[in-house]
Amino acid sequence: MALGGNPIFNGKNFRGATQAPPVPQAPYGQQPYGQPYGQQPYAQGGGPQQQNMTNEQLQQMYTQPAAGPADTGRMTFDDVIVKTAACLGVLVAGAAVTLFVGQSLAMLLMVVGALGGFVLALVNTFKKQPSPALILTYAGLEGLFLGGLTRFLDALYPGVGLQAVIGTLSVFGVTLLLFKNGKVRATPKAMRFFMIATIGYAVFALVNMVLMLTGAVDSPFGLRSGVIIFGIPLGVFIGVLAIGLAAFSLIMDFTSIEAGVRSGAPQRFSWTAAFGLTVTLVWLYVEIIRLLAILRGDD
DSSP states (O other), X not given: OGGGGOGGGTTOOOOOOXXXXXXXXXXXXXXXXXXXXXXXXXXXXXXXXXXXXXXXXXXXXXXXXXXXXXXXXXXXXHHHHHHHHHHHHHHHHHHHHTXXXXXXXXXXXXXXXXXXXXXXXXXXXXXXXXXXXXXXXXXXXXXXXXXXHHHHHHHHSTTHHHHHHHHHHHHHHHHHHHHHTTSOOOOHHHHHHHHHHHHHHHHHHHHHHHHHHHTSOOSTTTHHHHOEETTEEHHHHHHHHHHXXXXXXXXXXXXXXXXHHHTTOBGGGHHHHHHHHHHHHHHHHHHXXXXXXXXXXXX
């Protein structure tokens, strides 16, 4: 897959601005393009405007730094950081809403956030051009979902919310450090394993959800807490695998962002990069807080 293999970045036109085409040359014997007819081309010393400039002005013009990526409308790492911070800020604001409403309303907002966030995640993933409004709306809905989920689980197992936040930030920081040092890369072989493992995990999650909705299993987390292997709930093994997959998804996000910056992607795609990071961080947080809840419930 292009740009690190993250499906969020697939199909996006991550192509930098190409060099401007050369000025067309007039056929031999004709007046150069852009030159008024009958007027002689300027000498090598420059046009009238340049000739009227002082030596100090000419020196300043020639010594000023070249235009950077931000000046030419290309994506930069700073753009991605700012956009990601905006998404996380909206997400935290959405999560805070669930802390100031009643328990029943918080659960309702959690369901609305989960369903709305899922729909907008699909829309933003398959949308060719990024929409800041839709991406920020997605972040807000996911904030409602995560806030309600955290409030519910933290009431059952006090402290898991804070532990999940610390765990998410820790995994993000370690993953970013390993990527910057070149210790971990999204190689084709690793990406193939990631896709196979992710599909297998998605199938398990779907089957587990169906069993829980139909009442086939009555454990709080379905098969995750209902199946015990060597005295350890199945959800612990599944949770560790899922956290590893989410961490590798961060590596693919970083790879995609790095490729976009290097190739001179248009600045608007910094929103796509921010959206990809937000999706992965939401996934990582959910897996960590669920794993912590399963471990606490097994005490």
